[in-house]
Amino acid sequence: MSSKPQKIAIVTGANHGIGYETAVGMAGAGYRVVMACRNQEKAESAKASIIKRLPSASLDVMAIDLGDFASVRGFAREFRATYTRLDVLINNAGVLLYSAQTNGDGIEQQFATNHLGHFLLTALVFDLMPDDPASRIVSLSSIAHKAARIHFDDLTCGGNGGRAYGQSKLACLMFGEELHRRLQASGLKTRSVPVHPGGSDSGLFDEMSRGQYYFFKVLSPFILHSNASAARPSLFAALDPAAEGGIYYGPQGYREFRGRVGKAYRDPSTVDSESAKQLWQLSEQLTGQAFSLETPVTNPA
Numbered sequence: 001m002s003s004k005p006q007k008i009a010i011v012t013g014a015n016h017g018i019g020y021e022t023a024v025g026m027a028g029a030g031y032r033v034v035m036a037c038r039n040q041e042k043a044e045s046a047k048a049s050i051i052k053r054l055p056s057a058s059l060d061v062m063a064i065d066l067g068d069f070a071s072v073r074g075f076a077r078e079f080r081a082t083y084t085r086l087d088v089l090i091n092n093a094g095v096l097l098y099s100a101q102t103n104g105d106g107i108e109q110q111f112a113t114n115h116l117g118h119f120l121l122t123a124l125v126f127d128l129m130p131d132d133p134a135s136r137i138v139s140l141s142s143i144a145h146k147a148a149r150i151h152f153d154d155l156t157c158g159g160n161g162g163r164a165y166g167q168s169k170l171a172c173l174m175f176g177e178e179l180h181r182r183l184q185a186s187g188l189k190t191r192s193v194p195v196h197p198g199g200s201d202s203g204l205f206d207e208m209s210r211g212q213y214y215f216f217k218v219l220s221p222f223i224l225h226s227n228a229s230a231a232r233p234s235l236f237a238a239l240d241p242a243a244e245g246g247i248y249y250g251p252q253g254y255r256e257f258r259g260r261v262g263k264a265y266r267d268p269s270t271v272d273s274e275s276a277k278q279l280w281q282l283s284e285q286l287t288g289q290a291f292s293l294e295t296p297v298t299n300p301a
């Protein structure tokens, strides 16, 4: 009797918040989950906590710092040395910064971490994904994509951290959509599904000023939902046969902060296929990684 091989999922930022709950959901669905995290101590402690909740969970911890392209390449090498396939990639990790910061390559930190690191990771593992509708790449965007734009001439957005966060989350959405277009053009069945989680009191808001943070803590139980509920759009996109490639999903309740998963509002002012192509080219240039769906990655180093 032959048993099917266990399916493999990568969840970035799986040690906390929405990513943690996404890892729980994927493990509960029978996937072996690779928890791609930058802090190994936190990741091991999250792994232990998931196993307490779900003793059958099969989990591996692998190190990645998405803001550091050498680290993303190191992760890809280790992943490729350990696994021969990847079924689901959930590009979840993210930072929200209130001050101007850059990564080691001098690139705006939120753009580098939230978008470029995931672009590079996807490019380096894509060829391990079976050509199947159950193969999914999920990109986490945000309500903050609304009214944002990609500042191709100044990715720091003039040093405005909030604006740069919106830009980075719009980039995640545009990447998910452009990837879908390219998958379709190549006749591939893998689905690229962008989502947003609504709002939840995760670690994302830890950098807020003290005053804002306490205000947020008082209000959030009334208008936002739990991290487990915020993980539902990602789990729908990753697991549900009804989740369509290129469609943007999220919660449908009050201001899209919470509620049942459905089609999300996609700000039409930010839809621009030329900018999406330009973003892809810029991402290749800044990461130093060509990303063609037809060419297998033979040397991710």
Ligand SMILES: NC(=O)c1ccc[n+]([C@@H]2O[C@H](COP(=O)([O-])OP(=O)(O)OC[C@H]3O[C@@H](n4cnc5c(N)ncnc54)[C@H](OP(=O)(O)O)[C@@H]3O)[C@@H](O)[C@H]2O)c1
Binding pocket: 012, 013, 014, 015, 016, 017, 018, 019, 036, 037, 038, 039, 042, 064, 065, 066, 067, 068, 091, 092, 093, 094, 095, 113, 114, 140, 141, 142, 143, 169, 196, 197, 198, 199, 200, 201, 202, 203, 204, 205, 230
């Ligand atoms: N919560 C919301 O209301 C909300 C709304 C819209 C969109 N989102 C999106 O949801 C996603 C998950 O965020 P969250 O709300 O769950 O926040 P969170 O609790 O702060 O979790 C973020 C995760 O990303 C990881 N991470 C941050 N920088 C990283 C890096 N350079 N390399 C690797 N991992 C890194 C964090 O690791 P550490 O623990 O080591 O920092 C953590 O595991 C993000 O993409 C965020 O933009 C959240």
